[in-house]
Amino acid sequence: MKNKQEILDVLQNHFGFDDFRPGQEETINALLEGKDTLSILPTGAGKSLLYQLPAYLLSGTILIVSPLISLMQDQVDRLHRQGEKRVIMLSGQLVGKERASVLRNLKSFKFIFTSPEMLDNQQVLTALKKNKIVLMVIDEAHCISQWGPDFRPEYLLLKEVRQQLGSPTTLLLTATATPRIRQDILKKMGMATAYQVIKSVDRPNIFLAVQSIATQKEKDGELLKLVQKFTGPGIIYFASRKLASQMAEWLENQTDLNVAAYHAGVAPIERFRIQNQFMNNELQVICATSAFGMGIDKNDIRYVIHYHLPSNLENYLQEIGRAGRDGKQSLAVLLYANGDEMIQRQLTSVDVPPVTILEQIKNGKLSANILGEQASLFEFYLEHSFTPQQIITMFEGRKIQTEKELQEMVAYIKEDGCKREYLLTYFGEQFAGSNEFCCDYELSDWEAKLILPVSQPLSENNKVGWEDRLKALLNITEN
Numbered sequence: 001m002k003n004k005q006e007i008l009d010v011l012q013n014h015f016g017f018d019d020f021r022p023g024q025e026e027t028i029n030a031l032l033e034g035k036d037t038l039s040i041l042p043t044g045a046g047k048s049l050l051y052q053l054p055a056y057l058l059s060g061t062i063l064i065v066s067p068l069i070s071l072m073q074d075q076v077d078r079l080h081r082q083g084e085k086r087v088i089m090l091s092g093q094l095v096g097k098e099r100a101s102v103l104r105n106l107k108s109f110k111f112i113f114t115s116p117e118m119l120d121n122q123q124v125l126t127a128l129k130k131n132k133i134v135l136m137v138i139d140e141a142h143c144i145s146q147w148g149p150d151f152r153p154e155y156l157l158l159k160e161v162r163q164q165l166g167s168p169t170t171l172l173l174t175a176t177a178t179p180r181i182r183q184d185i186l187k188k189m190g191m192a193t194a195y196q197v198i199k200s201v202d203r204p205n206i207f208l209a210v211q212s213i214a215t216q217k218e219k220d221g222e223l224l225k226l227v228q229k230f231t232g233p234g235i236i237y238f239a240s241r242k243l244a245s246q247m248a249e250w251l252e253n254q255t256d257l258n259v260a261a262y263h264a265g266v267a268p269i270e271r272f273r274i275q276n277q278f279m280n281n282e283l284q285v286i287c288a289t290s291a292f293g294m295g296i297d298k299n300d301i302r303y304v305i306h307y308h309l310p311s312n313l314e315n316y317l318q319e320i321g322r323a324g325r326d327g328k329q330s331l332a333v334l335l336y337a338n339g340d341e342m343i344q345r346q347l348t349s350v351d352v353p354p355v356t357i358l359e360q361i362k363n364g365k366l367s368a369n370i371l372g373e374q375a376s377l378f379e380f381y382l383e384h385s386f387t388p389q390q391i392i393t394m395f396e397g398r399k400i401q402t403e404k405e406l407q408e409m410v411a412y413i414k415e416d417g418c419k420r421e422y423l424l425t426y427f428g429e430q431f432a433g434s435n436e437f438c439c440d441y442e443l444s445d446w447e448a449k450l451i452l453p454v455s456q457p458l459s460e461n462n463k464v465g466w467e468d469r470l471k472a473l474l475n476i477t478e479n
Contacts (some may be wrong), residue, residue: 026197086111140173230452235323237307262289281300
């Protein structure tokens with residue numbers, strides 16, 4: 001066990017901080033004692049420090065499992081900026097001789113970032129097993145509960161992967177998880193006795209509002225009014241890539257703001273440029289799908305508007321938590337038209353084939369291609385020794401749970417009392433009472449009275465060009 005002074009020395013010398021934020025020291029102490037830990041800290045609470053600091057006090061490699069390449073890239077970028085060069089990202093972009101070389105030399109890296117899909121690759125797993133993984137980190141751990149079975153099923157394999165790596169001390173990190181989801185995460189990871197650090201999900205500086213609107217035209221008008229009054233920086237979330245692009249163009253034409261669309265349909269280099277412009281306050285508004293936001297370390301986002309409702313309250317809290325990380329007054333608005341929930345039902349629905357079809361595919365009598373876009377999903381389970389009946393039962397259970405979560409999201413929208421109290425109750429917390437700028441229940445004329453701080457464009461000295469950021473990310477130095 002490291003003494004407190006050793007830990008504080010690393011905090012100051014490596015990271016430039018004198019004090020810990022709530023939950024950080026408790027989590028780090030637990031990990032240094034070798035305790036598997038589930039840490040639930042609000043967005044902006046400095047979760048990356050929880051594994052970066054112990055790395056300098058432990059002998060061995062830190063393996064970080066993350067859901068998005070953009071999230072991994074951001075962490076790699078930050079470590080490079082801190083002067084840490086022993087960092088690698090194992091992703092599908094690493095191929096051929098380059099991948100083989102990296103896998104042969106994994107011992108030279110202190111931090112290895114990868115995805116659940118890469119850990120399902122036997123070549124990658126074999127290379128990792130030759131290294132001393134002293135700490136395994138599952139970032140955005142709520143995905144273990146929410147993304148299996150119908151999306152990214154490799155998350156369900158992390159328990160087995162952990163065991164194959166010798167069951168290293170494990171840190172599960174997330175910003176939002178109800179008591180039910182916490183238990184589900186620990187059950188799926190085989191970590192029932194893990195130490196838990198639970199801090200409030202409440203972000204009192206974010207004003208909560210819902211606008212119920214009759215028509216699409218009215219929704220567009222309300223959105224325009226909001227972005228003209230609250231000039232940003234802000235994020236507007238859409239369920240559709242196409243609509244995100246269309247509305248970005250429309251808002252730029254209707255206002256004097258700089259607006260861009262960000263989603264998986266935008267070329268990677270363009271997404272990188274947009275993200276950098278947003279960080280530098282050269283863009284005021286991003287029209288995005290949920291692909292934007294994880295790993296965005298921007299403290300002065302003033303508002304998050306949802307043009308479409310998310311599929312559940314966990315996602316909603318994750319997304320609005322990107323506002324106001326500087327602690328200053330911020331705003332979360334959800335625009336709702338009756339029937340909007342049908343969009344989420346369409347997005348989350350999975351056509352489950354009859355058990356007889358799955359039996360024939362399993363026995364090689366039918367090709368999985370007859371399942372269309374869902375072929376790879378069901379092949380995954382058959383290849384990982386799930387029986388057809390287990391697959392059917394699992395998907396039926398997931399459908400019921402998804403609908404329940406959507407109904408809870410709709411209930412929040414239609415709540416005629418305090419929105420913050422509803423959210424905190426959902427996440428198993430006590431509501432201590434509201435302040436003046438709590439939600440639209442306490443302040444119905446909030447659009448007239450709420451004032452958000454104005455963010456200024458960064459000075460030229462503080463800006464980081466996207467080309468320089470890309471070089472730092474790729475560890476490129478110029479002679």
